[in-house]
Amino acid sequence: MNRRRFIRVVSAATPALALSSLDVLAAKSKSPSPIVVSTWEPNAKANEAAWEVLSKKGSALDAVHQGVMIPEADPDDNSVGLGGNPDRDGRVTCDACIMDHQGNIGSVMCLEHIVHAISVARLVMEKTPHVQIVGDGALQFALENGFRKENLLTASTRERWQQWLKTSKYNPMTTLDDIQRRIQQNHDTIGMLALDASHQLSGACTTSGMAYKMHGRVGDSPIIGAGLYVDNEVGAASATGVGEEVVRICGSHTIVEAMRYGMTPEEACLTALKRLVKMKGEAYARKVQIGFIALNKYGEYGCYSLLPNFTMAVRTSSGAEVVTAKYMFE
Ligand code: SD4
DSSP states (O other), X not given: OOHHHHHHHHHTSOHHHHHHHHHHHHHHSOOOOOEEEEESGGGHHHHHHHXXXXXXXXXXXHHHHHHHHHHHTXXXXXXXXXXXXXXXXXOOEEEEEEEOTTSOXXXXXXXXXXXXXXHHHHHHHHHSSOSEEEHHHHHHHHHHTTOOOOOOOOHHHHHHHHHHHXXXXXXXXXHHHHHHHHTTTSOOOEEEEEEOTTSOXXXXXXXOOSTTOOTTOOOSTTSBTTTEEEETTTEEEEEEXXXXXXXXXXXXXXXXXXXXXXXXXHHHHHHHHHHHHHHHOHHHHTTOOEEEEEEETTSOEEEEEXXXXXXXXXXXXXXXXEEEOEESOO
């Protein structure tokens, strides 16, 4: 994309005209090749599954769906699906959402006993008149549609939870520190964005949420606009980190809007983070981690985090790449 020209065209236009300018630019731009990006380096494995779909000219929607199923089924990934960390009552409750290039959305929240929450979210999108189903209703819907009820708590997550019960102190940052320590071996909450050969964007996000949260707590990940947002004219974004803070600033939607008005994906991620810093103050923001990833309609991607150690996994026809995010605070 010729960014300077893009900004000139967009800033000269009213918001309604800005959209049609974007259309013109999209039509003029060389069609970008397929790409998939995910939160966290270890999710490169999930990217490979998505790439399998994209490289065969499959849809971005199928790619992100297949991709995020990989960590969901991995018992050693303690932030997603099977083997996900439980809440403070020892219950593993999963959140997931999916969004396609036509603005179709589906989401499940606080879903127990089902490994592939993302598949239930997709079914909500495709087979119901609704966009979000939570808790027992989500489980009932999944079982009625042939999903198997399973125990998602593994021996090791049970053991860690029992250790945690000795102090029972909920501290999302301790949890995130722990995640960062384990991240070399394990995976983490996955937000995945893809652009397919037909130039369509989709995204998916799935998680078991913050470890030892209150039962029923829902973070950003299954909330369209917070943990994930896709606008096929502009781009897509996803989030990881302390969900309460991402929800506060409608993180992913904020990023997509910033890209709409001419920012690069990286600049847009930083802009959303700065909004939290402005709203809650630097001292507050220094104590939480958020990592954002973004992909625009031209196949350009970027990421940014509040604190160090956030990574993004990228897969294109040139192979796999890991991007270490720039960050705001040490
Ligand atoms: C949540 N954002 O439930 C998720 C947690 C997360 O890495 O991303 N952990 O708030």
